[in-house]
Amino acid sequence: MSVKKFDLVILGSGSTAFAAALRAQELGKTAVMTEERAIGGTCVNRGCLPSKNLIEAAKLVYDARHPRYPGLEPTPLAMNFRTLVEQKDEVIAAYREKKYESLLGGKFQIEKGHAQFVDPHTVEVDGRQLRGDAILIATGSRPVLPAISGLAEVRYLTSDLLSSGESVEMTELPRSLVIVGGGYVALELGQMFHRFGVKVTLLERSKELLTLGYEPEVGPAVRRILEEEGVEILTDAVPKTARAGPGSVVVALQVDGAARELSAKQLLIATGRRPNTDEIAIEKSSVALGDQSQVLVDEHLQTNVPHIFAAGDVIGTELGSQMATPVGSQDGGIVAHNALSGAPRRRVNHRVIPRAIFIDPPLAVVGMNEKEAVAAGHRCWCRALPMSLVPRAGAIRDTRGFVKMVADARTHEVLGVTMLGNSAAEVIHEAAMGLRLGAKLHDFIDLLHVYPTMAEALKIAAISRFKDPAKLSCCAE
Numbered sequence: 001m002s003v004k005k006f007d008l009v010i011l012g013s014g015s016t017a018f019a020a021a022l023r024a025q026e027l028g029k030t031a032v033m034t035e036e037r038a039i040g041g042t043c044v045n046r047g048c049l050p051s052k053n054l055i056e057a058a059k060l061v062y063d064a065r066h067p068r069y070p071g072l073e074p075t076p077l078a079m080n081f082r083t084l085v086e087q088k089d090e091v092i093a094a095y096r097e098k099k100y101e102s103l104l105g106g107k108f109q110i111e112k113g114h115a116q117f118v119d120p121h122t123v124e125v126d127g128r129q130l131r132g133d134a135i136l137i138a139t140g141s142r143p144v145l146p147a148i149s150g151l152a153e154v155r156y157l158t159s160d161l162l163s164s165g166e167s168v169e170m171t172e173l174p175r176s177l178v179i180v181g182g183g184y185v186a187l188e189l190g191q192m193f194h195r196f197g198v199k200v201t202l203l204e205r206s207k208e209l210l211t212l213g214y215e216p217e218v219g220p221a222v223r224r225i226l227e228e229e230g231v232e233i234l235t236d237a238v239p240k241t242a243r244a245g246p247g248s249v250v251v252a253l254q255v256d257g258a259a260r261e262l263s264a265k266q267l268l269i270a271t272g273r274r275p276n277t278d279e280i281a282i283e284k285s286s287v288a289l290g291d292q293s294q295v296l297v298d299e300h301l302q303t304n305v306p307h308i309f310a311a312g313d314v315i316g317t318e319l320g321s322q323m324a325t326p327v328g329s330q331d332g333g334i335v336a337h338n339a340l341s342g343a344p345r346r347r348v349n350h351r352v353i354p355r356a357i358f359i360d361p362p363l364a365v366v367g368m369n370e371k372e373a374v375a376a377g378h379r380c381w382c383r384a385l386p387m388s389l390v391p392r393a394g395a396i397r398d399t400r401g402f403v404k405m406v407a408d409a410r411t412h413e414v415l416g417v418t419m420l421g422n423s424a425a426e427v428i429h430e431a432a433m434g435l436r437l438g439a440k441l442h443d444f445i446d447l448l449h450v451y452p453t454m455a456e457a458l459k460i461a462a463i464s465r466f467k468d469p470a471k472l473s474c475c476a477e
C-alpha cells in the first residue's frame with residue numbers, strides 16, 4: 001500500500017481545514033486535506049452561503065408583497081423556485097472555485113474519500129495512507145437526529161437541503177412544512193420558507209424560543225416578529241412519533257402536555273449539530289472525546305495526543321468556542337502555527353465572538369448577557385431599549401426589535417450587547433471591537449456615529465445609563 005508523507009495531515013476540507021493548510025503553505029510546509037463530500041465543507045456548500053443567498057431572495061419576495069411605505073403598492077413577485085435553486089448553485093460553485101478549489105496545488109493537496117485513523121500518525125483514505133508529523137481533526141459536524149419513533153421510516157429533510165448537486169438538495173417547494181427545532185437553522189429556514197409561500201409550523205421543545213445563552217427579551221421578541229408574518233410556532237412542543245400519511249408526514253406530539261397531530265408535505269429536522277467523531281476510527285488515534293462527542297483540546301488546540309490537534313465544529317463549545325465559520329477559520333490558522341512553526345505557541349481567544357441569526361430583522365449578539373455577567377461577579381447595569389428610539393429605524397419605517405447593553409455598573413466597561421433589528425449583524429461589529437478593546441459606556445457615547453444609522457442604537461443604549469433616551473434630539477449626546 002502506498003504511503004504519502006506530509007508535515008500536516010488534515011481530516012476534512014472545510015474552512016477550518018483550509019485555514020490550516022494555507023498557513024502551513026505560508027510556513028513552507030506540506031499539507032494534505034481529505035474530503036468525502038464537496039470540497040470546502042459545510043459553510044460554502046450547504047450552510048452559510050446557500051442559506052444567505054436564498055434568505056435574501058425570500059426577503060425580496062416578502063418586501064414586494066409587504067411594502068412598509070404608504071404609497072408603495074404590494075406586488076406579488078412571480079417566482080420559479082427551481083431557477084432560484086439553480087442560481088444558488090451557480091453562486092456557490094463560483095465561490096467554491098474562487099475561495100477553495102483554485103487554492104489547491106503547490107504545497108497542499110486534497111485526497112477525496114472517507115478518511116479514518118490507522119494509527120496516531122496515519123490516516124487512510126479509501127485504501128491510500130497519509131502519514132503526518134502533525135494531524136488536524138477538522139471533520140466538522142452534522143445534523144443531530146432527535147429520538148422520534150418512526151423517524152427512520154419517513155422522508156425527512158435536514159439542513160443538507162441547501163447542498164448543491166447532492167441528492168438531498170431541495171429543488172421543489174413543499175406546500176407545507178413542519179420544522180422540528182427552534183435554533184438558528186430552524187428560524188432562518190422557517191422564515192425563508194414561509195416567505196416563499198410555504199405553510200410553516202415550527203416546534204420548539206422549551207417554553208420559549210432561544211432560551212439558552214440569550215437575553216430573556218430575545219425569545220418573545222423573535223416569536224412576535226415571526227408570528228406576525230404568519231409562521232406558526234408551537235412551544236413546549238415535543239414530537240413523539242412520525243409516520244407517513246397520504247403524500248405527507250404525520251407527526252404526533254405533546255404541546256403543553258396535550259396530545260396533538262400535525263400533518264405536512266415535508267418534515268425538516270433542525271435540532272442542532274453534533275461533532276463528526278464517530279466514523280473516523282478515533283480510538284486508533286487514542287484521542288479523547290468529551291460527553292458531546294467533541295474532541296477535547298487545550299488552549300493550544302492540542303488533544304491529549306501531542307501531535308494531534310482539533311479545531312472548528314468538531315470541538316463543539318470547548319474553550320468557549322462556537323460552531324461558526326470564522327471561529328474555525330481563525331483556530332485552523334492557530335493549529336498550523338502551533339504544529340509547524342516552531343515559534344512560541346499561540347493560544348485560542350474565544351472571549352469575543354460576535355454571532356448572528358439571519359432572520360429578518362437579524363439578531364446579533366456579542367459578549368455576556370445579563371445573567372452571565374452577574375454569574376461572573378459583575379454588578380450589572382443593563383438596559384433594553386426599543387428600536388423605535390433609533391432615528392434611522394423610524395426614518396425607514398422598520399422599528400422592529402430592540403438593543404440591550406450590559407455593562408459593569410462600577411467601571412462602566414461594556415460586557416455584552418444584544419441587538420434585534422435592521423442591520424444588526426453589521427452593527428454588532430462595533431460592539432465586538434468595543435469589547436475587544438475594553439470600551440466603556442463613554443467610548444460608545446463619545447464616538448461620533450454617522451447619522452442616521454442603525455449603529456446609533458449602541459450610542460443611544462449607552463446614553464440611556466445617564467439620560468432618558470426618549471428625550472434626545474437628533475444626534476444627541
Ligand SMILES: Cc1cc2nc3c(=O)[nH]c(=O)nc-3n(C[C@H](O)[C@H](O)[C@H](O)COP(=O)(O)OP(=O)(O)OC[C@H]3O[C@@H](n4cnc5c(N)ncnc54)[C@H](O)[C@@H]3O)c2cc1C
Pocket residue numbers: 011012013014015016017034035036037038040041042043044046047048049051113114115116138139140141159162185276279280311312313314323324325326328358
Ligand atoms: C444551514 C447552516 C447555516 C449556517 N450558517 C452559518 C453562518 O451564516 N455563519 C457562520 O459562521 N456559520 C454558519 N454555519 C455553521 C458553519 O457552516 C460551520 O460552523 C462551519 O462550516 C464549520 O467548519 P469546519 O471546517 O469546522 O467543518 P465543515 O465545514 O463541516 O468541514 C468538515 C468537512 O469534513 C468532511 N468530513 C467529515 N468526516 C470526514 C471523513 N471521515 N473523511 C473525509 N471527510 C470528512 C465533511 O464532509 C466536511 O466537508 C451554518 C451551518 C448550517 C448547517
